[in-house]
Amino acid sequence: MAQKMEKITPRDEDFAQWYTDVVKNAxxxxxxxxxxxxxxxxxGYAIWENIMKIVDADFKKMGVTNVYFPLLIPASLFNKEKEHIEGFAPEVATVTKVGDKQLGEDLYIRPTSEVLIMNHFAKEIKSYRDLPLVYNQWANVMRWEKTTRPFLRSSEFLWQEGHTIHSDKKEAEELAIKIAKYYKDFVQDFLLCPVLSGKKTEREKFAGAKDTYTIEALMYDGQSLQSGTSHYFEDNFTKAFNIKFQNKEQKEEFAYTTSWGISTRLIGAIIMTHADDEGLVLPSKIAPIQVQIININDSDEVLKTSNDLKEKLSKTFRVNIDSSDKSFGFKISEAEIKGIPIRIEVGPRDLKDGVVTISRRDTKSKESIKLDDVIKYIENQIIDYDKNLFEKALQNRKNRTFSANTIYEYIKLLENKQGFVLVPFCCEIDCENNVKEKTQTVSRCISSDHKVDQNQKCFNCEASAKNMVYFARSY
Amino acid sequence: MAQKMEKITPRDEDFAQWYTDVVKNAxxxxxxxxxxxxxxxxxGYAIWENIMKIVDADFKKMGVTNVYFPLLIPASLFNKEKEHIEGFAPEVATVTKVGDKQLGEDLYIRPTSEVLIMNHFAKEIKSYRDLPLVYNQWANVMRWEKTTRPFLRSSEFLWQEGHTIHSDKKEAEELAIKIAKYYKDFVQDFLLCPVLSGKKTEREKFAGAKDTYTIEALMYDGQSLQSGTSHYFEDNFTKAFNIKFQNKEQKEEFAYTTSWGISTRLIGAIIMTHADDEGLVLPSKIAPIQVQIININDSDEVLKTSNDLKEKLSKTFRVNIDSSDKSFGFKISEAEIKGIPIRIEVGPRDLKDGVVTISRRDTKSKESIKLDDVIKYIENQIIDYDKNLFEKALQNRKNRTFSANTIYEYIKLLENKQGFVLVPFCCEIDCENNVKEKTQTVSRCISSDHKVDQNQKCFNCEASAKNMVYFARSY
Known part of the structure; x- marks a missing residue:
């Protein structure tokens, strides 16, 4: 392997460098x-494949149909929704020529596909009978970035983008909420990252949306990572694109749309939530390898045992035997760096006692397990492993969730600690701009669990508070 | 549905218009x-998803690992392999700016990813221990086209591109051949399109390749469609990109590479091989719906029977009940246009006799089948259905395979008939250029079954013939 094991900077010493080291070494x-x-x-791609596989199957159960829309959007079409274009204009990569030939019109590489899909919907939709359309695509998109951080910030990234259109306003809004709820469940149950969920403020919602629902995961360092968003557009886009349908009363009406997405950023969330100073720690459900078998020598007995184990375990788990010619110690380190949940060491001494040694990546526990008990043992350990990952992350979030009533308290918390800070907030754009100027932070989401008291003042401008809102530094 | 049933132009009257009509109506x-x-x-996308699912699973069994490489290639990097750039230069879409800002260097949207992947391999490969790397990606690519024909010709298309690098020359060449063989099996067994397979001539091989292996399917109209290619580069690319590894003797050596791909063109091949004047006819293994159930009325008995049937059949097949409020006749036409292999009609009169009516899309056969026998019957019919599709296509190819010994005979065949024409050929580039000038056709592949006789002359230039080669008009 070109990959060399290099020292991983301790996580508590330099979080950013630790992250880069983990990504590189793994x-x-x-x-x-x-x-x-x-x-x-x-x-890296295998993790994304596992995410896609689970989400795609769940989408299909929810009645989502996959489609594929073109990569390029004509500038004239993109400019149809003013608010939307303003959100993306500075970062769109633009095709101006083919070979030596200048094109008649600039073509944008999609930063997201709302306008293309609206343009298509406008042609498809005639009657309420044509609705709803519940589309999704797995695709690459491009938003230019000056700095690169693997999974977190890159000009091109991979994602799924759902786009739906409805005859019924309520149905559209409910779908946006249902998807946000699904994202929450997926990220918590499969990626084992606890998330806050709720609406975005006016300033932070998606360009053109009536409401944006977000899920926000707190990373180990106390910064938030937006992990999925679902937008309800009401008829904002359908008005801009003049998408009407004939309703049951034979009257023309504007349709209602939503869009929603998760991306390869989620891999960043997994790393920054679970990994440690020895490397990755992967949630079992998306780990490309769930059980790694390492042989201590090449004796017939050892090889036969590990092959047998692999065959038996493969019915339930993704199992791999590391049969490279690397040293035993290197293989152990590599299994750790790759965050493989369970490691089995097969050695001649153990086999005399009819056992193998099984370790867990999270707790570093090491136990001698009888060959006959291996499957049952691993089944139990994996359940506990996933539970432990989630609990640890939840504990970190609990330790890092604060509240503040004034901007001074908030700044103090930002200076001394990192985490979610719950504040009473007026939710006005100007006020949030002002918070951003003072602190370089903006809101993450409106709390759905906390209500403002009567007469409660905004933590920044002291106007009447509208909502309890989480602020945090964020990726 | 915005889709309206429109008349499909008869296939034998105007093949191109028939194709457009089928694609639109389906x-x-x-x-x-x-x-x-x-x-x-x-x-349309569901067909591609089924193709991807089968091929991806087979690739994984063959030890292929998926990756994802960036969409954009710097012009300077692309220009490293001269022959390669010449092949693609006139059709590359070029990004020159982001927002209002001009970029320092032109960036090409990948027409294919060899150079990007070579550039990466150069960094990854140090020793024979790092080899082979057997990569694949499912991605969008772009090659500018002036005319558009769905699936056959479009500026952006979807494909898989495999890229491998090896320490052993023979291993690399054998892998390229193995993949070509896999493509042949897949296209014949799953898409039911018989193909010729063999090497491309010097003129027709891929830019930069030592050998290109191709599979060529004959469409209903007698034109050939290149359905998959696999390229063996020897060390052409590794020399251009200076990719050396240390071999077992600790000496530096250039590595050997291959690349191979199939694309959404295959959907065009399926249509032009199997579809008829009533619409699509889909091979069962890639049909999004294999069994369509249509209820004749909404009585409880009918609904219960069709729900029961769906539940039972869904264990083996992809089943759908058309529960739209369209008319019965429209539903029948739609099932035909969509090329669904098996249709079940559930009606009250039939149910009195304990039967349902089952039709096959290919033969239009219609039979009353007892409820208890439905599963067994469909299982048998689907096997026969697939066999029939393949046999019909094979018969068409047999009827349209000719041979010629002179350019005059060849031109006459092109004028009066369409199909594969086997000719003795010198295989020189200049001679093939000359054939192209005279006939607007080039060779499809070198026959692996036919050898030239001693003293046999090239059909065009009368120099000594090197191979027996298939020529045809092509898509």
Whole structure:
């Protein structure tokens, strides 16, 4: 392997460097030749494949149908929704020529596909009978970035973008909420990252949306990572694109739309939530390898045992035997760096007692397990492993959730600690702009669990508070 | 549905218009706002999803690992392999600015990813221990086209591109051949399109390749469609990119590479091989719906029977009940246009006799089948259905395979008939250029079954013939 084991900077010493070290040592990505682009190497891409597989199957159960829309959007079409274009204009990569020939019109590489899909919907929708359409695509998108951080910030990234259109306003809004709820469940149950969920403020909602629902995960360092968003557009886009349908009363009406997405950023969330100073720690459900078998020598007995184990375990788990010619110690380190949940060491001494040694990546526990008990043992350990990952992350979030009533308290918390800070907030754009100027932070989401008291004042401007809102530094 | 049933032009009257009509009526794609781009609608994309699912699973069994490389290639990097750039230069879409800002260097949207991947390999490969790397990506690529034909010709298309690097020359060459063989099996066994397979001539091989292996399917109209290619580069690319590894003797050596791909063109092949004047006819293994159930009325008995049937059949097949409020006749036409292999009609009169009516899309056979026998009957019919599709296509190819010994005979065949024409050929580039000038056709592949006789002359230049080669008009 070109990959060399290099020292991983301790997480508590320099979190950013630790992150870069983990990503590099675990062989997840490489940088592309164009600044801001990433190469997803096999192990990194396999995590994304596992995410896609689970989410795609769940979407299909929810009645979502997959489609594929073109990469390029004509500038004239993009400019149809003013608010939307303003949100993306500075970062759109623009095709101006083909070979030596200048094009008649600039073409944008999609930063997101709302306008393309609206344009298509306008042609497809005639009657309420044509509705709803519940589309999704797995695609690459591009938003230019000056700095690159694997999974967190790159000019090109991979995602799914759902786009739906409805005859019924309530149905559209409910779908946006249902998807946000699904994202929450998926990220918590499969990626084991606890999230806050709720609406975005006026300033932070998506360009053109009536409401944006977000899920926010708190990373180990106390910064928030927006992990999925679902937008309800009401008829904002359908008015801009003049998308009407004939309702049951034979009257023309504007339709209602939503869009929603999760991306390869989620891999960043997994790393910054669970990984440690020895490398990745992967949630079992998305780990490309769940059980790694390492042989202590090449004796027939050892090889036969590990092959048998692999065959038996493969019915339930993704199992791999490390049969490279690397040293035993290197193989152990590599299994740790790659965050493989369970490691089995098969050695001649153990086999005399009819046992193998099984370790867990999270707790570093090591136990001698009888060959006959291996499957049952691992089944139990994996359940406990996942539970432990979630609990640890939840504990970190609990330790890092604060509240403040004034901007001074808030700044003090930002200076001394990191985490979610719950504040009473007027939710006005100007006031949030002002908070951003003072603190370089903006709100993450409106709390759905906390209500403002009567007469409670905004933590920043002292106007009447409208909502309790979480603020935090964020990725 | 916005889709309206429109008349399908008879296939034998105007093949091109027939194709367009079938694609439109089956609701497979729409045109994007940028000329040459396509929107894959749910039914069209579902076919591609089924293709991906089968091929991806087979690749994984063959030890292929998925990756994802960036969309954009710097011009300077692309220009490293001269022959390669010449092949693609006139059709590369070029990003020159982001927002208002001009970029320092032109960036090409990948027409294929060899150079990007070579550039990455150069960094990854140190020793024979790092080899082989057997990568694949499912991605969008762009090659500008002036005319658009759904699936056959579009500026953006979807494909898989495999890229491998090896320490052993023979291993690399054998892998390229193995993949070509896999493509042949997949296209014949799953898409039911018989193919010729063999090497491309010097003129027709891929830019930069030592050998290109191709599979060529003959469409109903007698034109060939290149359905998959696998390239063996020897060390052409590794020399251009200076990719050396240390071999077992600790000496530096250039590595050997391959690349291979199939694309959404295959959907065009399926249509032009199997569809008929009533619409699509889909091979069962990639049909999004294999069994369509249509109720004759909404009585409890009918609904209960069709729900029961769906539940039972869903264990083996992809089953759908058309529960729209369209008329019975419209539902029948739609099932035909969509090419659904098996249709079950559930009606009260039949139910009195304990039967349902089952039709096959290919033969239009219609039989009353007892409820208890439905599963067994459909299982048998589907096997026969697939066999029939393949046999019909094979018969068409047999009827349209000719041979010629002179250019005059060849031109006459092209004028009067369409199909594969086997000719003795010198295989020189200049001679093939000359054939192209005279006939607007080039070779499809070198026959692996036929050898030239001693003293046999090239059909065009009368120099000594080197191989027996298939020529044909092509898509």
């Amino acid at each position: 062989n997840l990505v490489d940088y592309g030749p164009v600044k801001g682009t990433l190469i997803f190497k096999p192990y | 609701n497979l794609v729409d045109y994007g706002p940028v000329k040459g781009t396509l929107i894959f609608k749910p039914y």
